Amino acid sequence: MMGESSRFREMKILKEIAEMLNEGTELNHVLSQVLKKLLDLTGLQTGWIFFIDEKGSHQLVAHEALPPALSYEQNIRMCKGSCWCVNRYHHQKITKATNIIECQRIEEAIETQNGDHNGLTHHATVPLRAGEERFGLLNVGAPFKTFFKDDELALLEAVAFQIGTAIKRLKLVEHEQKTALKDERNRLARDLHDSVNQLLFSLSLTARAGVEMTKPEEMKSTFTYIQELAQDALGEMRSLIWQLRPQGLEDGLLSAFQKYGQLLGLTVHINLKGVPHFSSQVEEALWRIGQEALANCKKHAGTTVVYIDLEKTKEKTILTIKDLGIGFQYQKGVQTPSLGLQSMRLRTEAFKGEFSLESSPDNGTLIQIKIPN
Numbered sequence: 001m002m003g004e005s006s007r008f009r010e011m012k013i014l015k016e017i018a019e020m021l022n023e024g025t026e027l028n029h030v031l032s033q034v035l036k037k038l039l040d041l042t043g044l045q046t047g048w049i050f051f052i053d054e055k056g057s058h059q060l061v062a063h064e065a066l067p068p069a070l071s072y073e074q075n076i077r078m079c080k081g082s083c084w085c086v087n088r089y090h091h092q093k094i095t096k097a098t099n100i101i102e103c104q105r106i107e108e109a110i111e112t113q114n115g116d117h118n119g120l121t122h123h124a125t126v127p128l129r130a131g132e133e134r135f136g137l138l139n140v141g142a143p144f145k146t147f148f149k150d151d152e153l154a155l156l157e158a159v160a161f162q163i164g165t166a167i168k169r170l171k172l173v174e175h176e177q178k179t180a181l182k183d184e185r186n187r188l189a190r191d192l193h194d195s196v197n198q199l200l201f202s203l204s205l206t207a208r209a210g211v212e213m214t215k216p217e218e219m220k221s222t223f224t225y226i227q228e229l230a231q232d233a234l235g236e237m238r239s240l241i242w243q244l245r246p247q248g249l250e251d252g253l254l255s256a257f258q259k260y261g262q263l264l265g266l267t268v269h270i271n272l273k274g275v276p277h278f279s280s281q282v283e284e285a286l287w288r289i290g291q292e293a294l295a296n297c298k299k300h301a302g303t304t305v306v307y308i309d310l311e312k313t314k315e316k317t318i319l320t321i322k323d324l325g326i327g328f329q330y331q332k333g334v335q336t337p338s339l340g341l342q343s344m345r346l347r348t349e350a351f352k353g354e355f356s357l358e359s360s361p362d363n364g365t366l367i368q369i370k371i372p373n
Contacts, residue, residue, distance in 0.1 A: 010155050013041045017159055021166035025173070030166065031062040038159055039064055039140065042152075046120055047140040048078060049128070049163075056082075056090035058136070059352075068115030069106055077105050077114065085125040089137055097126040097153035097160070103141070119143030124153060126160040130168040138163065197237050204230035238263060239295070252276065253283055257290050257308055264298040267305050274312030282371060285351060286319055289344045293321040293367050296340055301325025301365065316353075317371045324364040330357060344369070 020034050035047050048063040060078045063071075070077055083104040088094045099122070106117050123141030127134060138160050148156075207227035214220050239260075254270050261268035278286065290308065297306050303325035311318040341357065344367065348355040353371035 006151070010158075013038070013155065014158055014162065016041065018162055021162055025170070027167065027170045027174070028061050030170070031163070032064070034163060034166075035062045035064050035138075042140075042155070043142070044140050044145075045142045046123075047138070049136060049138055050086060051136040052086060052089055052134075056086065058082075058086050061136075067106075067118035067120050069109035069117040069120075070115075072115045077109055081105075085123075085137055085139065089125075089127060089134075094125060094127055094137070097124060097148075097157040099148050099153070100125050100139075101146075122146045124148040124156055126153075126156045128160050128164040128167060130161075130164040133164075133168060135164055135167050192237060192240065197234070200230050200234040200237060204234060235263075253278070253287055253290075254308075254310065256287055257294070260291060261294055261306060264294060265304060266294060266298060268294070269305070269307045271307070271309045273310070276310060276312055278312075278317065282317065282351060285347045285371070286317070286369070289319065289347055289367075289369055290321060292340045292344055296338075297321075297323045297325065297365075300328070303364075314373065316373055317369075319369040319371075320366065321368075322364065322366045327359045327361050327363045327365050329361060330359045332357075341367075 017034055017037055020037060021030065031049050035049060039045060039047050046065045046067065048066065049061050050058040051061050052058045060075060063075065063078065066075065066078065085094065085100055085104075102121055103123055106121055109115065110117060120141050120143055122145065123139045126138045126140075128136050128138055138156065140156065204227055207223045207230055210223035211220050211227065214223060253276060254272060258268050258270065294306060297303070301323045303323050305324065307320075307322045309318070309320040309322075311320075345355040348369050348371065351371045353369060356368045356370075357365070359365040
């Protein structure tokens, strides 16, 4: 039977981890801190957490004290490829804390001599879940430790349940924040349309009436100038309202690009390959990237024709936006030259995607986004 000291130690571990999980608000930071605390309190040395989606693809979201055999080249062995625990989890063969007899990733690292494994050859693996919802795996191990006792596995399972519950809570909070942000954008778009947009329209009509009613040429030119400014501001305002709440996105991404291009006075030629089905988050990211690219073309390219290619394969989505305008001097490998282009890059990288930019004077500009499915 478990002694009183062991029970007290386990309660202390669960209490401290629960407190950390309850206080945390940023998911990946919380997981890193909790993993470190778990290893410190249990005397284990190494651990990592995988998020695993419904397709069986994994993402390394937290890790602590990985040996060189696993951490070389920015943890590439942990981020790519598959392994026994991920495969078993995906096929629902891991439903509770389990001893994994030898680690496939470490085995492969030893065979290819990619660094010292520091005595780590085995690990325990525990599914992260809350009710029926599954999120991924918690893996922990220690040098020369080849077996985990039942009470150790029970403790890890209890911790994993705490982590799973916290993940669900934080994901709900994140969803609520995104919904609130979307609602706020819609409210702002309505307010701009109902107030500022109408004022600018009225100003444009008043200026036009002034041109028609005034005889002195100087006054006519002044009213004409006011009317032109009001029309320009009205166009900018409509563009801003579109950016806040794209009225065409409900008809699909390509329709939105076409309508936004028309709003800016651009002719958009679109080529589609594959079935354009995306998650709402990816679709919005592609939309914001395309918006920025079309706006840049309107302001800087010196052309009104834009070519958009959208290709959806089994592995990735590829969005290519090209113009044959005046271009600009850009050298690969240097910092992206504007905030708009930097925003496109950051949006792409948020989905583990690749952003590329090609441009040179008199040769136009090509922007390509590749986002894995």
